[in-house]
Amino acid sequence: xxxxxxxxxxxxxxxxxxxxxxxxxxxxxxxxxxxxxxxxxxxxxxxxxxxxxxxxxxxxxxxxxxxxxxxxxxxxxxxxxxxxxx
Numbered sequence: 787x788x789x790x791x792x793x794x795x796x797x798x799x800x801x802x803x804x805x806x807x808x809x810x811x812x813x814x815x816x817x818x819x820x821x822x823x824x825x826x827x828x829x830x831x832x833x834x835x836x837x838x839x840x841x842x843x844x845x846x847x848x849x850x851x852x853x854x855x856x857x858x859x860x861x862x863x864x865x866x867x868x869x870x871x872x
Contacts, residue, residue, distance in 0.1 A: 787811045793827045798837040798852055804830040805837065 793807035805827040812819040823842040829835045839850040 792830075796827055796837055799855060800829070800835070800837065800852075803835075803837060806830050 788808050788810040790806060790808050793805035795802050795804050806829075808826045808828060810824055810826075812822075812824070822844075823840075825840045826836055827838040829837060835852065835855065837852045841848055841850075
């Protein structure tokens with residue numbers, strides 16, 4: 787499961803993009819998996835591109851930001867992640 791809410795407009799290599807903030811709840815054998823926090827910011831448009839991740843770990847936290855983007859039409863290995871009709 788995950789908490790999903792409106793996120794900030796983030797500056798990215800795609801320009802400023804409105805985002806959705808996704809905070810997954812991780813479980814193992816039905817029990818919460820630690821107290822660590824993981825967040826992802828995904829574009830609010832139909833592309834649903836993950837532009838940033840933030841992860842809290844035992845030693846601190848780190849942020850990963852999209853550094854390169856190639857549209858699926860230019861990537862022969864790309865397959866849709868989900869269908870909007872499902």
